[in-house]
Amino acid sequence: MEGFYSPDPVFRMAARQFELLADHLEIPQQFRQRLIQPKRAVTVSLPLERDDGRVEVFHGYRVQHHLSIGPTKGGTRFSPVLTIGESAALAVWMSWKCALVGLPYGGAKGGVSVDPNLLSPGELEKLARRYMQEMIPFVGPRTDIMGPDMGTNAQVMAWFMDTYSMHAGHAVPEIVTGKPVSIGGVSGRRESTGRGAVFLIERALDHLKIKPSGCTAVVQGFGNVGSVVACGLAYKSGMKVTGISDHTVCLYDPAGFDVAAADRHVTQHRTLKDFPQGERIPADDFLTLPCDILVPAAIERVIHASNASRLRCRILAEAANGPTTPEADEILDKRWDEVFVIPDILCNAGGVIVSYFEWVQDLQNFFWTDIEMTDRLFRILDAAFSATIKRSKERRVSTRTAAMAIGVERVLTAKRDRGLFP
C-alpha cells in the first residue's frame, strides 16, 4: 500500500499488519486507505540556542491518525531516531489501542528527533517549550492531546501545559496528560503502563493455569515502563526477574535481580551501565534467554524473523509499541501453543487509559480517588483481555489478530456511520 509514509520501515510494518488484518476481515478496498493513512501530519524545525551559544536546529513531528470519534491522543517522544514515518506508525497503533479499550480517541504520536540525555536541563526546557509553541495551531483539548512517551516525563508535560496555557491566557490542564499532580495530573500515571502490563501478565497466567510465584521474567528496557514491570513482577507477583537491560547493557542473573537496587541505580546514574549485579551478555542473546515471561519494554521491531523461532518464554508480554514484526508473527502463530502473546495494543494500554481518566477529570474539574482510578483501569483491561481471548478462540486467530480486529472494526464502524463528507 503506497503512500507518503511508506519509505519508513516502521510505517511499512504498521501498514503490513493492517493489510493482513484487512484481508482477514475482508474490508472492502475503498475503506483500506481511509483506515490506514493518517489524517494530518506536521513537521516543524526547532532552533535551540545551546548553552555554549551555538544555535542548533532540531526536527519535530506530530501525526494525527484519525479524528472520526473524538480528538486524537498519544505520546510525545524525544528520541534521536524519531522520524515522521515512525510517528505515523505509532499513531496508527494508538488508534487500534484506544478503540480496543473503548476510549473515544483516534491515535496520535510525535516528538522531537533528539537524544534528551545530551541536553542540559535548561536546553531540554527550551526545546520542549519551543516544540509546544510550534504545535499550538495544531493541537487542542478537543483536537489532539499529548501525553508522555519515550524520553519525556511529567516535567516535560508541565512545560507543555505551561507554554500552551500562557498562550491561552488561562490554565489549560486538559491539553496534556501525565502532568504533575499539582497542575491537574493524576497520581500513578507514570506507573500505569507498567502496572497494566503486570495485571495482564497475571491475568494471562491465570488463563493458562500457571501460578506466578516461582516464574522467571526477562525484561528488556528499564525506563518508565520496564522498571515498573520488573518491580511489579518481582514484588507483587513474586517472580524471579533473571534478565534486565537498557540501551547500554544486557544483564543476566539466574538467581534473580534485586530490582529495587537496579531501580535506585538508574535513578542515580540514568542507566544500568555499571550496575554491579549479574553477568553481561550480548544484546542478541538477551531476548532468547529461557524464562516464563518475556517483556520487551523498549523499542519497535526487536522480535523478528531471525529470533522469533528461538524465543524461550511461555508468555510474550509486549509492553513496548510494535516490538514484533509481521514476519515474527508468522513464526509465533505456528508456535501458538508454546508462546502466549499479550499483544502491544492490549499489554501497554494502561498508560493511555489513565491518561484518559486524567483528561476527563481536567475537563470536568472533578477529581476521583486513586482507588476509583485503579479499579476502573483494571476493569477496562480485564474486559479487553476477555474480549480478545474470546475472539481468538471463536475465530481461531492469534491474540494479536483478535485484538487488532476489535480495534479496527470499531474505527471502521464509526467511519461507516459518519459517512463521507462531500
Ligand code: GLU
Ligand atoms: N505513550 C503512551 C502509549 O504509547 C500514550 C501516551 C498518552 O497517554 O497519550 O500508549
